[in-house]
Amino acid sequence: xxxxxxxSSAASAQPAPEPIRGATELPxxxxxxxxxxxxxxxxxxxxxxxxxxxxxxxxxxxxxxxxAGGFMDSHIIRKAAARLPALADIAVLRFNFRGxxxxxxxSEGSFGEGTLEEFDLxxxxxxxxxxxxxxxxxxxWSFGTEVTLKYGRQHxxxxxxxxxxxxxxxxxxxxxxxxxxxxxxxxxIPELDDYLRPHEAAQRFASVPEIxxxxxxxxxxxxxxxSQTYRVLTExxxxxxxxxxxxPRTWPPEASAAAESTL
Numbered sequence: 477x478x479x480x481x482x483x484s485s486a487a488s489a490q491p492a493p494e495p496i497r498g499a500t501e502l503p504x505x506x507x508x509x510x511x512x513x514x515x516x517x518x519x520x521x522x523x524x525x526x527x528x529x530x531x532x533x534x535x536x537x538x539x540x541x542x543x544a545g546g547f548m549d550s551h552i553i554r555k556a557a558a559r560l561p562a563l564a565d566i567a568v569l570r571f572n573f574r575g576x577x578x579x580x581x582x583s584e585g586s587f588g589e590g591t592l593e594e595f596d597l598x599x600x601x602x603x604x605x606x607x608x609x610x611x612x613x614x615x616x617w618s619f620g621t622e623v624t625l626k627y628g629r630q631h632x633x634x635x636x637x638x639x640x641x642x643x644x645x646x647x648x649x650x651x652x653x654x655x656x657x658x659x660x661x662x663x664x665i666p667e668l669d670d671y672l673r674p675h676e677a678a679q680r681f682a683s684v685p686e687i688x689x690x691x692x693x694x695x696x697x698x699x700x701x702x703s704q705t706y707r708v709l710t711e712x713x714x715x716x717x718x719x720x721x722x723x724p725r726t727w728p729p730e731a732s733a734a735a736e737s738t739l
Contacts (some may be wrong), residue, residue, distance in 0.1 A: 493726035498555070499704060501525050502562035502727055508580065509626040511571055511599035519596055521571025523607075524557045527662040532565040533611040533634075533716035535732060536600050538572065538620030542587050546619055547578040552639065552699050552708055553617065562727070564713045564720045567609055569600060590619065594627045599630045613716055618642060618697065625650045626661075635660030637712060640697045642671035643680055654684035662688040664711050666695030688715075 494500075504524045511519040525531065537553045540546030548554075548570040560566040572578055573596050585592070588653070597614075604612055605620030614636040616624035621641035628636045641663060654661045661684060665677045672680070674691035681687050690711060692704075699708050710723055724730065 478568065491711050491728060493730045494727055496702075496724070498551070499729055500557040504557075504561035506557075509526065509569075509571075509603065511596070511603055513574070513585075513595040513599045516582040517574055517591070517595075518528060519571050519574060519599060520578075520581040521600075522580060523571060523603075524561045524568045524570075526561040526565045526567065528565065530565050530715055531610055533569045533613060534567045534569065534604055534609040535560065535716065536597075536604060536612060536614050537568065537570045537631075538593075538614060538616040538623050539570070539576075540617050541619035541661055542573055543574045544619075546617075547576050548572045548580060549578045550617065552705060553615075555614070555705055556585065556712065559709065560713065560721075561577065561724050563709075564717045566713070566716055569609075570605060571596070571600060574702065576643065578627070584672065590622045590626070593623045597623055597627050597631070601633075605632075613637060614710065616641070619645075622646045625654070627654060629657060630724070635715060637661065637662045637664065638671055639664050639708065640666055640671070640699070641677070643677075644671070648680075648683065649680060655684045655686070657686075658663060660688060660713070660715065661686070662690065662715055664690045664692060664695075664708065665698070667693050668696045670697040 509521050518606045539548055539550045539553055551572050557568040557570050560568055572583040573593050574583050575587045576583050612623045612633045614628050616634050617639040621638040622645040624636050625646040665674045
């Protein structure tokens with residue numbers, strides 16, 4: 477009788493699963509960090525690590541256009557940092573490009589038109605190397621994809637994910653330079669994108685036959701809403717740590733979802 481009582485008491489002590497929503501922030505080791513560029517500027521950011529200490533992969537995030545409100549808290553990047561350390565053992569580095577302000581603070585310098593941000597990416601890569609973080613991927617969103625395409629191949633990465641690439645600043649040569657490269661290139665293209673929809677994107681990325689091309693039905697450039705967020709995070713995890721899929725939709729994970737993720 478006492479054994480059953482103990483078991484029942486332990487079970488009741490577990491919090492009931494709650495749906496993961498837009499503002500959900502799951503457990504992680506979070507650290508405010510600074511990046512130092514080779515041209516003399518200090519950038520502000522945050523590193524989020526799995527509480528377990530096991531890092532299966534590292535995601536370096538490059539945010540949307542600063543002059544259109546993009547910053548390290550742009551919602552997909554914020555949610556990646558809030559969820560993926562706990563859900564997928566992924567470390568997430570996010571930071572403000574030069575001249576950008578967020579609640580974390582302001583990065584020194586001024587907007588570099590997608591050119592000077594080469595130094596910002598390099599500073600982020602220096603940081604992950606110094607910390608010994610493994611299996612590094614870039615995630616560029618909108619403007620961040622331009623920086624990724626132009627300068628990502630300069631760094632020791634496993635691959636790069638392009639989320640809603642507009643291909644405004646990245647040239648045809650920047651794109652074709654990825655052809656035959658051992659680093660994986662993934663393009664996630666929203667069906668209803670404001671700038672580059674799947675048909676045109678397929679043509680403009682045709683010079684990279686190895687590209688992992690994902691057209692998302694009903695997707696939009698800003699990926700607003702929990703269903704679109706879940707799809708984007710799933711596409712990320714499918715490349716960085718697929719064994720944990722499907723991603724739980726509650727926290728703590730419901731028993732059935734947790735069991736599926738270990739299969």
